């Protein structure tokens with residue numbers, strides 16, 4: 001086992017054994033010398049307190065969950081589970097009245113290669129409480145697989161709004177604004193290597209260009225909170241208009257190149 005993988009108790013035990021072995025060797029060596037002077041063998045020494053001194057107990061870390069929750073600036077100190085719990089009771093906009101579930105996010109939440117930001121939960125997502133589980137989600141999984149990404153391994157997926165807009169309408173600006181506190185904090189906690197925005201609501205929100213078209217935004221690199229970010233069309237839009245496959249594939253290849261990923265020769 002590597003030293004870095006050992007617990008404090010294991011480190012201390014190993015050290016104690018090493019000191020014991022060294023002591024026995026020293027004793028054997030001294031015995032040879034003592035025979036000449038007729039001295040008595042000394043008692044076995046206890047190294048446990050020396051080992052305790054060299055490998056002290058770890059100080060318990062302060063848990064972010066212990067901090068009070070509720071206000072935006074306090075969210076900066078929250079863990080993902082505390083943030084998700086906070087979102088699950090959110091009543092900041094009227095979407096809370098019609099939602100079945102808050103769809104917070106899914107996938108790898110510890111420094112994934114990519115954080116995908118979609119628009120908002122649809123009917124299936126609202127029922128299951130998970131993002132991108134319907135037809136558009138299955139299509140998204142194929143895009144990700146084409147550049148060796150997967151929500152199980154190296155991708156985190158979320159949306160601009162965590163509650164389903166009725167009849168799958170676009171989220172209103174005030175709804176996106178109300179939910180942005182959660183998204184900002186998700187980015188800050190997750191720290192992905194790159195962000196992929198899908199569709200206009202996510203792309204305009206994250207680039208801070210509310211009037212820009214997808215035609216203008218897609219395929220360019222931006223930075224959000226110092227994290228490289230690229231925008232492309234939403235999978236649902238590509239399912240409706242196959243002419244968008246080519247630009248999406250070009251955008252995905254740019255993202256893959258930036259991350260040093262294989263592109264598998266596929267197509268969106």
Ligand code: URA
Pocket residue numbers: 118119120121122125130131132133134136137159
């Ligand atoms: N479309 C989105 O933008 N997000 C989802 O979670 C599902 C469909």
